[in-house]
Amino acid sequence: MEIVNTVGRRKAAVARVFVKPGNGQITINHKELDVYFPMEILRYQVKQPLLATGTEANFDITVNLTGGGIKGQAEAARLGIARALCEIDTEAYRAVLKKNGFLTRDSREVERKKPGQPGARRKFQFSKR
DSSP states (O other): OOOEEEEEEETTEEEEEEEEESSSOEEETTEEHHHHOOSHHHHHHHHHHHHHHTOTTTEEEEEEEESSOHHHHHHHHHHHHHHHHHHHOHHHHHHHHHHHTTTSOOOOOOOOOOTTSSSSSOOOOOOOO
């Protein structure tokens, strides 16, 4: 098997994921997973597709992350990893990943700020007099 290349997106974050056979090494922007995501919950989110399919020790994963915040980046990486696993072996992994919702792109984006308002929906305080 050669290197599998996929893309995951969430909010403003884009993750380019490269998966190859290995021993479970995850590298994000040339840093270890524990260094890039110091919070345990974010590390868990990145590993969720691997844990669901039981393949956390089978693949080496390299991720290039750009844009967004740390939560969006972690979820973008999760989507990219899930898509890569699905591309590697569709019959074995797709049903599990689909059932857990890892193949669905969360399309929620920040709504733009409108002119004449302080935010997207917020209005300035109304003064009758």
